[in-house]
Amino acid sequence: MPATPSPATPSPAVPPVAADPAAAVVPTGRGRRTLLLGIETSCDETAAAVVARHDDGSFEVLSSVVSSQIDLHARFGGVVPEVASRAHLERLDPVVAEALAVAGIRGRDLDAVAATAGPGLVGALLVGVSAAKALALVWDVPFVAVNHLEAHLFAPLLQEPDVAFPLLVLLVSGGHTLLLGMDAPGAYRVLGRTVDDAAGEAFDKVARYLGLGYPGGPAVDRLATSGDATAIAFPRSMLHDGLALSFSGLKTSVVNHVRRNPDVATADVAASFQEAVVDVLVHKARRAAAGIGAVGMSLAGGVAANRRLRARWVEAAAAGGLRAHLPSPAYCTDNAAMVAAAGLWRLAEHGPSALGCGVDPNLSLADD
Numbered sequence: 001m002p003a004t005p006s007p008a009t010p011s012p013a014v015p016p017v018a019a020d021p022a023a024a025v026v027p028t029g030r031g032r033r034t035l036l037l038g039i040e041t042s043c044d045e046t047a048a049a050v051v052a053r054h055d056d057g058s059f060e061v062l063s064s065v066v067s068s069q070i071d072l073h074a075r076f077g078g079v080v081p082e083v084a085s086r087a088h089l090e091r092l093d094p095v096v097a098e099a100l101a102v103a104g105i106r107g108r109d110l111d112a113v114a115a116t117a118g119p120g121l122v123g124a125l126l127v128g129v130s131a132a133k134a135l136a137l138v139w140d141v142p143f144v145a146v147n148h149l150e151a152h153l154f155a156p157l158l159q160e161p162d163v164a165f166p167l168l169v170l171l172v173s174g175g176h177t178l179l180l181g182m183d184a185p186g187a188y189r190v191l192g193r194t195v196d197d198a199a200g201e202a203f204d205k206v207a208r209y210l211g212l213g214y215p216g217g218p219a220v221d222r223l224a225t226s227g228d229a230t231a232i233a234f235p236r237s238m239l240h241d242g243l244a245l246s247f248s249g250l251k252t253s254v255v256n257h258v259r260r261n262p263d264v265a266t267a268d269v270a271a272s273f274q275e276a277v278v279d280v281l282v283h284k285a286r287r288a289a290a291g292i293g294a295v296g297m298s299l300a301g302g303v304a305a306n307r308r309l310r311a312r313w314v315e316a317a318a319a320g321g322l323r324a325h326l327p328s329p330a331y332c333t334d335n336a337a338m339v340a341a342a343g344l345w346r347l348a349e350h351g352p353s354a355l356g357c358g359v360d361p362n363l364s365l366a367d368d
């Protein structure tokens with residue numbers, strides 16, 4: 001990943017094809033709304049959701065089903081791509097059926113089907129995209145390819161219809177750590193990013209080293225509540241270096257500290273490590289928010305479920321006179337409701353995607 005922030009660029013996400021977006025809006029008993037089935041299979045969660053977009057642009061989640069593969073990957077200490085693809089194949093049909101049943105609709109009530117087309121594991125992505133295209137053909141509705149990173153940015157909009165812009169978004173997941181300026185849905189600027197490990201990756205690697213299992217983030221989060229966050233002064237890497245972030249040195253510091261102090265309390269290591277990560281994330285986010293004149297600060301991505309980060313985020317926003325946006329933890333980690341919301345917005349603004357479009361394991365958010 002490049003070390004320097006990228007210039008302002010509107011996100012192309014997934015290229016649309018020409019179409020009449022209004023054609024997908026169907027009047028229903030509850031007024032005009034567009035109903036879309038979202039599918040997410042980019043990594044180790046098989047997920048499907050039915051979400052409605054109302055004429056005022058607000059979203060309504062009718063169902064959101066997530067089948068986690070944690071049990072399958074835990075013994076390997078991380079996600080095994082081939083195991084993930086097979087599990088998606090087995091689980092996707094029942095997960096879609098459940099999403100429709102919970103929403104109380106039939107496939108032919110839908111106006112469109114969307115799926116994550118990247119970034120992610122290529123085999124895993126193909127399962128979701130192929131299924132979504134097939135369902136779109138069967139139900140004779142448009143297909144929409146969704147960028148997984150953009151989907152994470154829609155998580156706050158799922159629950160809060162009145163989000164004001166510009167917004168500073170910290171997108172922290174297993175594969176990405178991005179500071180973004182969001183001027184509107186679809187208009188993103190990458191302000192900063194990690195030069196090495198993603199924040200979630202650091203949580204997972206440290207947890208693995210400490211023997212806390214997989215996935216590491218939730219395990220560290222839990223253990224940290226019984227530890228002393230001031231016990232060990234781990235480094236705050238690149239704290240004063242613009243908006244770039246780095247976590248691999250911190251991970252090495254944790255390993256070195258535990259080697260030199262084998263009797264150290266694991267809870268203190270977890271709490272001190274977590275505090276170092278959160279300190280840097282919050283510090284940089286505040287600076288980035290000030291730099292773009294943001295009116296709000298939003299968290300997104302799996303690490304946004306971290307309780308210490310959420311608490312510090314609220315404090316930081318209040319200190320800066322900004323609104324804090326915190327999607328529910330279930331909408332921070334991978335889910336299909338966020339994919340459906342991004343798909344609904346793309347459909348309305350840009351129309352359907354071509355059925356011939358493929359998946360892109362390295363899809364980026366901005367054209368950088």
Ligand code: KG4
Nearest residue numbers: 173174175200217221302303305306333334
């Ligand atoms: O967004 P996500 O579900 O999948 C990706 O797109 O990567 O993020 C997964 C990451 C993992 O690294 C996981 O350890 C981390 O989010 N994570 C957490 C917490 N819950 C999930 N990290 C810290 N604290 C948590 N509570």
Ligand code: ZN
Nearest residue numbers: 173301302334
């Ligand atoms: Zn994700």
